[in-house]
Amino acid sequence: MMGAVASSAGKKSNRREVYEALRRKVLTMELPPGAALSENELAAAMGVSRTPVRESLILLSEEGLVQVFPQIGSFVSRVDPEKVADAQFLREAVELAALEDLPEELDPALVAELEANLEQQRRPGIDLEEFFALDEAFHLGLLRLSGHASAWATVVAAKGHLDRARRLGLYDAQSPAEFADQHVEIFRSVRRGDADLARRAMRVHLRAVFADIERIRARSPELFASNSASVPTRRNVVVWE
Amino acid sequence: MMGAVASSAGKKSNRREVYEALRRKVLTMELPPGAALSENELAAAMGVSRTPVRESLILLSEEGLVQVFPQIGSFVSRVDPEKVADAQFLREAVELAALEDLPEELDPALVAELEANLEQQRRPGIDLEEFFALDEAFHLGLLRLSGHASAWATVVAAKGHLDRARRLGLYDAQSPAEFADQHVEIFRSVRRGDADLARRAMRVHLRAVFADIERIRARSPELFASNSASVPTRRNVVVWE
DNA sequence: CGACCGGATCTTGTATACAAGTACTGGTTC
DNA sequence: GAACCAGTACTTGTATACAAGATCCGGTCG
Known part of the structure; x- marks a missing residue:
């Protein structure tokens, strides 16, 4: 060979x-x-x-x-839709809980890092893999802000199915700009200290990603576990x- | 040999x-x-x-x-106190999120099962290992009520450190009756459909377990990771x- | 007596050999 | 032609052999 x-x-x-x-x-x-x-x-x-x-x-x-x-x-x-839903539930629970634990004073270095990240996300013609890496870093960054960075590892381990489905969604769907905008909105609320609004925006964001999956499933059923x-x-x- | x-x-x-x-x-x-x-x-x-x-x-x-x-x-x-805290955060996030997703009508079979479980927990002179198994089954049962049973596996995998610390706490501390009472209180709110009160009680319960750890650490520092x-x-x- | 150096003996990491079982392939038979 | 049956080539699971490195013990030298 x-x-x-x-x-x-x-x-x-x-x-x-x-x-x-x-x-x-x-x-x-x-x-x-x-x-x-x-x-x-x-x-x-x-x-x-x-x-x-x-x-x-x-x-x-x-x-x-x-x-x-x-x-x-x-x-x-x-891709098992049930496991995707599990990962979605776990991720939502962790990320929303982290937003409840945000400190009064945000770490300026982390804030600057996240600002730069968001800037990169909105770069026109961005490569998909690069956007994925930035997306990961953004969500991890929010956990770091609240001091629960290490919980990310567990989420990562559990969200393999979710990631594959998401990747399918992005390949197929519109540009990642929409998701980048949602990121910006979440972070704006975080900086303002409005945890409640941030939580709402985060929930909308995560569920938007999740909602794409059914559409993908209809288009490429062979990638999903049948029954x-x-x-x-x-x-x-x-x-x- | x-x-x-x-x-x-x-x-x-x-x-x-x-x-x-x-x-x-x-x-x-x-x-x-x-x-x-x-x-x-x-x-x-x-x-x-x-x-x-x-x-x-x-x-x-x-x-x-x-x-x-x-x-x-x-x-x-x-036992790494940092990892214990991580597991605590993860567990609290998941279990509280599950309480938000409780259906209007609880599965009667599951309710009966949980009632029987609580009865067993309050049996006087109960063996410690048995109490632990019942405790696990109770918390898993609450997740099953909300349809998120499969998220338990992830929690279990992450809470090894927490479990060891908890076990130390129970060996040392008072009888498990106190924890059983908290379980009863949580479940009472669940049955009443008062998710908010259930969440509060659950948070108190989980953090009570967590609070024991520092006491244990002072007593048996050699079991914990130094620095x-x-x-x-x-x-x-x-x-x- | 103390510091240093080397071999014996551990450790895990990797490679390979064997075992048990499944699925496909080709021939045979009806 | 179709069904059946056996052989063969594959799979993962386990056992063992070898390799590279770290620790520890004992002797040796200053």
């Missing part, structure tokens, strides 16, 4: 690198929902042994991004470069 | 059994904070190879219950059995 030592950039691939590479490929849909993941193939393609690949798949399966069926195979999990726990077959398209 | 095939109950120990056994031992303090965990020793004691043990330790380290230092060792993590990320030494007491 050609280029088995493909990503030769791997100096000394530890598990962390393998894990992050796989997670990124899943989240960016480079490995689309339903794709079959063979530990052997992945190991060969990445130039490592099965061990770090396997351990990474276990972690990804804990996040719900991958499903492992013993003696059958591992597959990128389809029950259907076991994918091995002959699914193994999209690997 | 005596009884290397100790827990001979293991018919065909898969990773799940190993993981759950280790997690239980950590949460019940049978493996106390700071204890050194050797993959080889654990494997020998459980009658399996390093592979399932290692994979379990990786999962536990993701939950923050275990710390793995490459080429040094794995240790039961000390920074201090690397434990290998010669720590390997409490095994």
